[in-house]
Amino acid sequence: MKVVTRPNEPIAREVTIRNKEGLHTRPVMKFVDLAQTFTAEIKVRSLETSETVNGKSAMELMLLCATHGTVLEVQASGADAADAIDALAALVHEQFRLDRPNA
Amino acid sequence: MQILTGTAVSPGIAIAEAVVLDAEELRIPRRMVTKEEIGPEIDELDSALATSIEEIGAQHEDVKHRLGHDAADVFNWHIGVLKDPILRKDIVGLMEGRQYSAAYAVSTVMRGLQRRFMQMKDPLLAERMRDVQDIERRLLRNVLGKSAEDISHLSQEAILVAHDLTTSQTARLSSTKIVGVALDVGGATSHTAILLRSWGKPAVLGLKNLSTHVSGGDTVIVDGLNHMVVAGPDEATLEDYRSKRASFVKLIDALDELREFPAETADGVRVELHGNIEYPFEAGVSRQKGADGIGLYRTEFLFLGDDDPDEEEQYEAYCKAIAGAEGKQVTIRTFDLGADKVTQKKHFEPERNPMLGNRSIRYSLQHLEMFKVQLRAILRAARTGNVRVMFPLLTTLMELRQAKMTLLDAMEDLDEAGIRYGKDIDIGMMMETPAAASQCKEFAREVKFVSIGTNDLIQYLLATDRGNERVSRYYTASHPAVLRTIRDVVRTCVKGGVDCSLCGEMAGEPVYTLLLIGLGLRKLSMAPNNIPEIKKLIRSCSMKKAERVAKRALTFETDAQVTNYLRAETKKLLPDDPI
Numbered sequence: 001m002k003v004v005t006r007p008n009e010p011i012a013r014e015v016t017i018r019n020k021e022g023l024h025t026r027p028v029m030k031f032v033d034l035a036q037t038f039t040a041e042i043k044v045r046s047l048e049t050s051e052t053v054n055g056k057s058a059m060e061l062m063l064l065c066a067t068h069g070t071v072l073e074v075q076a077s078g079a080d081a082a083d084a085i086d087a088l089a090a091l092v093h094e095q096f097r098l099d100r101p102n103a
Numbered sequence: 104m105q106i107l108t109g110t111a112v113s114p115g116i117a118i119a120e121a122v123v124l125d126a127e128e129l130r131i132p133r134r135m136v137t138k139e140e141i142g143p144e145i146d147e148l149d150s151a152l153a154t155s156i157e158e159i160g161a162q163h164e165d166v167k168h169r170l171g172h173d174a175a176d177v178f179n180w181h182i183g184v185l186k187d188p189i190l191r192k193d194i195v196g197l198m199e200g201r202q203y204s205a206a207y208a209v210s211t212v213m214r215g216l217q218r219r220f221m222q223m224k225d226p227l228l229a230e231r232m233r234d235v236q237d238i239e240r241r242l243l244r245n246v247l248g249k250s251a252e253d254i255s256h257l258s259q260e261a262i263l264v265a266h267d268l269t270t271s272q273t274a275r276l277s278s279t280k281i282v283g284v285a286l287d288v289g290g291a292t293s294h295t296a297i298l299l300r301s302w303g304k305p306a307v308l309g310l311k312n313l314s315t316h317v318s319g320g321d322t323v324i325v326d327g328l329n330h331m332v333v334a335g336p337d338e339a340t341l342e343d344y345r346s347k348r349a350s351f352v353k354l355i356d357a358l359d360e361l362r363e364f365p366a367e368t369a370d371g372v373r374v375e376l377h378g379n380i381e382y383p384f385e386a387g388v389s390r391q392k393g394a395d396g397i398g399l400y401r402t403e404f405l406f407l408g409d410d411d412p413d414e415e416e417q418y419e420a421y422c423k424a425i426a427g428a429e430g431k432q433v434t435i436r437t438f439d440l441g442a443d444k445v446t447q448k449k450h451f452e453p454e455r456n457p458m459l460g461n462r463s464i465r466y467s468l469q470h471l472e473m474f475k476v477q478l479r480a481i482l483r484a485a486r487t488g489n490v491r492v493m494f495p496l497l498t499t500l501m502e503l504r505q506a507k508m509t510l511l512d513a514m515e516d517l518d519e520a521g522i523r524y525g526k527d528i529d530i531g532m533m534m535e536t537p538a539a540a541s542q543c544k545e546f547a548r549e550v551k552f553v554s555i556g557t558n559d560l561i562q563y564l565l566a567t568d569r570g571n572e573r574v575s576r577y578y579t580a581s582h583p584a585v586l587r588t589i590r591d592v593v594r595t596c597v598k599g600g601v602d603c604s605l606c607g608e609m610a611g612e613p614v615y616t617l618l619l620i621g622l623g624l625r626k627l628s629m630a631p632n633n634i635p636e637i638k639k640l641i642r643s644c645s646m647k648k649a650e651r652v653a654k655r656a657l658t659f660e661t662d663a664q665v666t667n668y669l670r671a672e673t674k675k676l677l678p679d680d681p682i
Contacts, residue, residue, distance in 0.1 A: 024227060025180035025234075032183055058183025059190050059216070067225050 010077035013085050014047070016069065019095040023066035027096040032058050034091055040078030042088070047071040055088070105334045107310045110289075110575060111327040112296035113632075115305035115355075116348040117262055117283025118341065121323045121334075122254060123210075123314060124265040134207040134320040141198055148194060148205040151245035156185050158241065181238055206246045207318065213239035214315050221312065254279045262323045266314045273298040274404075283325035285332045287314050290568075290575045297401075297608070300630045301381055307332050309572035354679075358635035362393040366638040372646040374620055376638055377434075377628035379606060383420050386427025389631040393638060396432035396489075398554065398628020399606040400424055402477065403438045414476045421484035432489045434554065434628075435481050436533065437474070437506075439463045439495045458568060463496035468505055478513040485525025493531045493554060498538040500545055507549075531602070535559035540588050547599040554628070555592055557607025561585055580609040581662035581669070586618070590657065593623045604628055613677070614669045616640045621653025643676050 017023055023031075035042045035055045042055030046064050048071070053060035055074065066072060072092070076084040091097065136144055163178040184190055190212070197208040213235055220232040254263065257280040266287045273295050276284070282304055289295055289308035299306040305327030317323060317334050324333040324344050328351070333340060366374045377398030378389025386397050405412040405420055412420070425433050441462025454460035467474040481492050494506045507530060517524050534540055535556030547553065557580055562569045564584050567577040579585075589605070596603035604626035609615050611629030616637055619627060629637065652672050659665045 021227060022225065025231070026176045029176070029179045029183050054189055057187050057189045058180055059187045062180070062184075062228070062231060063216075063219055065223050065225060065228055067228070 010041075010043075010075045011081050011085055012073050012075040013089050014071055014073050015089050015092040016071050017066050017092065018068070019098065020068055022068050022070070023061060023064060025062070026098055028058055028061045030091060030096045030098070031061060031088065032056055034087060035084070038076070038078075038080045038084035038087075040076040040081040040084045042084060043075040045073040045075065047073060104337050104340060105316060107313050107316075107332050107334070108330050109285075109307045109310040109313075109332065110296075110572065111305075111307050111330040112289075113284075113300045113302070113304060113306040114327045114351075115283075116328065116344055116351055117305040117325040118344055118348065119260045119262045119282050119323065121264045121285075121317050121319055121321045122257065122261040122281070123317055123319045124254065124263060124268075133204055134318070135202050136198075136204045138202065141202065144198060144205045145195060147246060148191075148198070148209070151205070151209075151242055151248075152185055152191065154245045155238075155241045156182055158245075159185070177234065181234060184235075184238055185242070206243055207320070209242050209246055210239065210318055213242070214318065217315050218312075221315070254281060257281070262325055264314050264317045264323065268295050273302070276304075277302055283323075283327075285310055285313055285317075285323065285325050287311055288572055290570050290572050290578065297379075297630075298381060300608075300611075300632065301379075301385060303632045309575060311572075355635075358639055359392075361635050361638050361642070362391070364393075364638070364642065366395075366641045368620070368641055368644055368646045368649070370645040370647060372620075373625070374641050375604075375626040376634050376641075377432075377604070377606075377626065378631040378634065379611075379628050380424065380631070383423035383427060385631060386424040386433070389634070390427065390429055390431070392631040392634040394431070394631060394634055396434075397424065397428050398434050398604055398626065399493075400433060400435045401439065402435060403440050406438075406440065414480050417477060417480035418483050421481055421490075422487050425484055425488035425490060428488065430488060432491065434491045434493050434531070434552075435484075436493045436495055437464070437477055437481075438467055441466045458562070464494050464502055464506060465496070468502060468509075471509060474509055475513050475516070478510050479517060479524075482510075482513060482517060482524035482528065483522060485528045486523060487525075490525055491529040491531055491552065493533060493552075495533045495556070496535055496559065497532050497546070498536045500542070500549070503532060503546065503549055533559075533606075534592050535563070537564050537588070540592050543592050543595040544599065547596055547601045550601065552602035552604070553592065553596050555589060555603070555605040555607065557585070557589075557605060557609040560588065560607070561609075564588060579662045579666070580607075580612070580615060581665035583657070583659060583662070583665065586657055586665065589619075590622050590653075597623055602626070611637065613637060613640050614666070614673050617644060617649045617652040617672055617676075618656050618669055619653075620646065621649035621651070621656075640673070640677060 019027065043052050044055045044061060044064065045052040046066055051064060053064055074085060074088050159178050159181050193212045194208045197203045197211060198205060216235045217232045220229055220235060223229040255278065260280050260282045262283040262285060263281045264285050268286060284299055284306040286308045287310055296308060305325045307325055307327055307330060310332055313332060321335055324336055366376045375395040377396045378394040379399040380386055380389060380397055381401045381404040389397060405417060421435060441457060441460065461469065484490065494503065497503050529551040531550050531552035531554060532546060533556040534553050539546055558569060561578060561580055565577055565582055567574050569578055593603055603624065605619060605624050606628035610627040611633030613636055620641065656665055656668060659668065
């Protein structure tokens with residue numbers, strides 16, 4: 001994983017969907033719930049389709065159609081952008097921690 | 104403007120605004136609002152969103168208790184979508200920008216979402232379309248609240264657009280202002296199609312995903328002559344269709360004038376045209392259309408109500424149909440239950456392959472009490488007119504004998520109880536399985552009459568589900584195997600001195616009329632609305648010509664050759680008709 005930081009630019013990191021079912025209802029909600037704990041603006045871009053969606057939108061993330069193996073770029077801008085990127089990238093990497101129930 | 108093609112099941116042209124029905128029969132009463140109403144409508148939307156989230160929350164808790172976290176998690180996503188500010192922004196955008204009502208905006212946005220999910224390659228993700236439908240339905244129900252209307256209260260003529268209709272939903276159409284029907288699924292001989300045809304208004308089925316493209320209030324044209332539906336037509340198309348509709352109405356009126364004339368060929372051969380009916384009142388309709396009798400009364404439609412019909416209810420229904428036939432012959436077919444008739448869940452354990460399962464005469468013979476009740480009702484009603492009784496879907500002689508034994512039992516019961524009945528009732532059978540057709544000679548020795556049921560016969564001969572639009576191109580009466588089977592059955596019956604008729608949908612299709620009478624059939628039974636046109640065709644040809652056409656049709660190797668040939672020959676006789 002590489003971290004790209006430029007002054008006054010949103011920070012971004014590439015992550016790969018590792019769980020078998022892809023970005024499905026449960027992973028989407030794990031992601032949205034976590035994203036919403038940050039004030040930063042979160043965007044997610046699929047490197048497969050180049051489509052960019054709002055990372056706090058349950059609807060749009062689902063439409064990204066990210067299956068197993070899809071590489072996503074998580075982008076964040078705002079005060080807690082760096083924390084947000086770390087937390088969200090870890091969530092995706094840990095296969096959305098699906099063994100733990102949603103809040 | 105969008106043009107979709109499907110299968111026309113009922114001819115004619117209808118032009119009106121669409122009413123889109125979902126499974127819960129919600130419809131959107133109005134599409135547009137005034138500028139002043141936008142604010143209050145947005146408030147309605149917000150409270151509907153809040154109510155929906157609450158409802159799902161409660162349901163979520165319940166499911167979590169009963170089925171655990173995994174099953175409940177999908178509801179989390181429903182809540183996530185309803186709480187999604189982007190969804191609200193899209194909906195409100197349409198309301199503020201285009202003055203859409205809250206309901207119409209919700210439906211437009213959700214249908215757009217459904218389309219996007221449907222296009223996804225990953226099947227698991229594409230399945231989410233159903234969730235989006237669920238969310239739409241819930242949200243719409245909450246937006247509409249008490250103003251949700253059902254189609255029985257339409258204030259103006261409309262075209263019904265839906266994914267599918269149950270037979271009971273279809274049966275209710277006649278009391279509404281619906282003037283045409285367009286469905287995503289269904290083939291020409293499904294029971295919904297049969298009902299739509301008897302209802303007599305234009306209908307096209309098997310349009311795949313029409314219902315996600317059309318919103319309530321859109322103008323829709325149902326072209327039941329060319330198997331097409333036009334959504335959102337432009338002005339030129341609309342004008343064109345208005346004039347087509349007018350000339351079709353004129354044609355139908357002209358045909359109705361034939362009512363008093365017999366169906367007789369130019370060289371003097373009389374052919375009887377009978378009506379196929381599902382409901383007793385249709386016997387009268389058939390007579391109005393000039394029917395010589397009722398060739399097929401599908402009694403299983405008595406089961407579409409909430410309660411199963413008892414002997415008295417059946418007796419009354421049969422008497423009513425007999426009275427409607429005004430002394431003409433009425434052929435009552437015993438229950439053809441199972442498969443697509445009467446929902447599987449109501450009477451049957453779901454079967455893996457219901458069309459090859461416990462249906463029709465098999466079901467009756469396994470439920471002898473119910474069967475006997477029907478036979479008693481038929482026997483009693485038979486006193487009031489010229490009645491014949493017919494057993495469906497026989498495959499073996501033993502079934503026929505068992506059915507006849509049960510009829511004798513019912514007669515004995517009535518004798519013992521001192522109840523009078525029609526003793527001289529003729530007993531016949533449907534010829535609709537390949538097995539029975541190849542044993543036609545043996546069957547013919549034990550019945551008074553045979554009626555070829557082409558709907559099932561084709562389905563079983565060609566191994567093609569007649570209700571499945573994905574294989575509808577394989578389902579054709581023109582297949583040489585179908586032609587040869589009909590020829591052989593007719594020949595055998597004529598030799599054996601057994602009355603032979605044909606009562607499938609094929610009988611009502613003008614393109615097959617020359618063939619059928621040319622093969623020797625002198626009695627055809629069809630949807631009452633088809634009678635005038637078939638009569639006109641018979642009156643405009645000679646039997647000599649029909650026999651020549653039948654002979655030639657039997658020489659072809661493929662169904663396409665047969666269809667093309669028959670269409671060309673028919674067109675020569677009726678150049679002005681849309682065949």
